[in-house]
Amino acid sequence: MSASGSAYADLLGLVAFGELLAFERMAGDARLAPDLRRRAALNEMAAAEIANYRRLADRLTALGVPPEDAMAPYVEPLQAYHDSTEPRDWAEVVTKAYVGDAITDDFVREIADALEEPDRALVLDVLHDSRYADFAGAEIRVAVADDPRVAGRLSMWARRLVGEALSQAGRVAAERAALTALIARDGRVDVPGLFGRLTTAHTARMTAAGLNN
Amino acid sequence: MSASGSAYADLLGLVAFGELLAFERMAGDARLAPDLRRRAALNEMAAAEIANYRRLADRLTALGVPPEDAMAPYVEPLQAYHDSTEPRDWAEVVTKAYVGDAITDDFVREIADALEEPDRALVLDVLHDSRYADFAGAEIRVAVADDPRVAGRLSMWARRLVGEALSQAGRVAAERAALTALIARDGRVDVPGLFGRLTTAHTARMTAAGLNN
Numbered sequence: 042m043s044a045s046g047s048a049y050a051d052l053l054g055l056v057a058f059g060e061l062l063a064f065e066r067m068a069g070d071a072r073l074a075p076d077l078r079r080r081a082a083l084n085e086m087a088a089a090e091i092a093n094y095r096r097l098a099d100r101l102t103a104l105g106v107p108p109e110d111a112m113a114p115y116v117e118p119l120q121a122y123h124d125s126t127e128p129r130d131w132a133e134v135v136t137k138a139y140v141g142d143a144i145t146d147d148f149v150r151e152i153a154d155a156l157e158e159p160d161r162a163l164v165l166d167v168l169h170d171s172r173y174a175d176f177a178g179a180e181i182r183v184a185v186a187d188d189p190r191v192a193g194r195l196s197m198w199a200r201r202l203v204g205e206a207l208s209q210a211g212r213v214a215a216e217r218a219a220l221t222a223l224i225a226r227d228g229r230v231d232v233p234g235l236f237g238r239l240t241t242a243h244t245a246r247m248t249a250a251g252l253n254n
Numbered sequence: 255m256s257a258s259g260s261a262y263a264d265l266l267g268l269v270a271f272g273e274l275l276a277f278e279r280m281a282g283d284a285r286l287a288p289d290l291r292r293r294a295a296l297n298e299m300a301a302a303e304i305a306n307y308r309r310l311a312d313r314l315t316a317l318g319v320p321p322e323d324a325m326a327p328y329v330e331p332l333q334a335y336h337d338s339t340e341p342r343d344w345a346e347v348v349t350k351a352y353v354g355d356a357i358t359d360d361f362v363r364e365i366a367d368a369l370e371e372p373d374r375a376l377v378l379d380v381l382h383d384s385r386y387a388d389f390a391g392a393e394i395r396v397a398v399a400d401d402p403r404v405a406g407r408l409s410m411w412a413r414r415l416v417g418e419a420l421s422q423a424g425r426v427a428a429e430r431a432a433l434t435a436l437i438a439r440d441g442r443v444d445v446p447g448l449f450g451r452l453t454t455a456h457t458a459r460m461t462a463a464g465l466n467n
Contacts, residue, residue: 068277080274
């Protein structure tokens with residue numbers, strides 16, 4: 042593959058490993074569910090990620106890149122994100138799923154602009170099913186309705202999630218210049234602009250779920 | 255539902271919760287994989303369970319039984335099984351998947367005899383895909399080939415897995431007489447016979463994977 046082709050596989054690898062790790066972590070968090078119905082719902086959210094992982098891995102293989110090679114650079118930063126944001130209870134679990142899935146989707150949409158077909162369509166197709174966001178958003182509202190003081194705690198938790206995510210994303214961007222160049226707009230590597238767009242959308246979602254920024 | 259109908263839902267609930275928990279635990283064990291290819295493979299094995307869970311849960315709902323009610327009696331014994339058999343490394347992870355999936359499948363085949371259509375077909379259809387057993391069996395053989403002393407450790411581990419599984423199964427059988435009666439043969443509740451059939455099949459599989467009994 043050419044140098045830009047390699048950056049291209051890098052992007053698909055990033056999305057693929059993000060799916061794989063989101064799957065594992067959500068499945069691991071399910072034990073914190075207050076009942077079996079919610080536990081099953083989170084596990085089914087998790088399972089949706091693995092199907093997406095498979096599609097991206099198959100595409101990488103078709104491009105001649107072993108999926109594990111394309112994913113390797115992201116193991117450390119993505120694990121660091123999840124290790125530093127271990128939810129302590131169900132409200133934190135659903136907030137993490139709500140915040141994390143949405144930011145991931147926004148980021149994937151940004152990435153899609155850098156891809157050609159059929160990869161653009163593939164990547165846009167792995168966006169999260171909105172019924173899972175609806176489930177997580179509803180769970181947050183229930184938690185806040187049960188105890189209004191929870192809103193403050195979850196707002197702080199959401200800020201920490203975004204802070205940790207952007208910190209690790211910045212690390213990836215700094216270390217992988219070719220990848221960053223690929224998602225640049227108008228030839229400029231506008232990482233602050235990208236981060237600005239992600240956080241603006243995040244702010245609107247927090248308000249929708251009854252949380253503060 | 256009638257008393258026997260309730261035992262019927264009990265059986266589906268047992269299989270459903272078994273799937274749900276196998277999913278969670280396998281996904282949790284994936285972090286022990288030595289590389290991303292194997293890590294993804296275990297996660298995909300796990301994800302196959304959740305699709306089966308959904309089919310069983312939908313069937314319970316169609317029978318008028320909330321899935322969480324049908325699953326509730328099995329939460330404690332199945333969690334006790336998994337808590338007492340936490341794998342410490344990748345070889346133990348794949349051995350647990352190999353042994354556990356196969357015994358579960360044998361048990362599900364026994365259960366299927368007690369069900370009417372369409373449930374018999376549904377339950378037989380959630381049997382594990384043989385390519386996952388092939389994957390796990392191959393991983394065990396690789397681990398043993400790398401270090402022949404591993405065979406002894408994994409053989410002991412497999413005996414512990416079976417011992418813990420039968421211990422929890424016996425607890426379920428003792429506590430849920432209606433369920434046990436449903437899987438009785440010729441009107442007799444032959445739990446020792448069932449356990450005998452399960453362990454005989456297990457012994458043959460251990461030999462096939464290069465392990466001792």
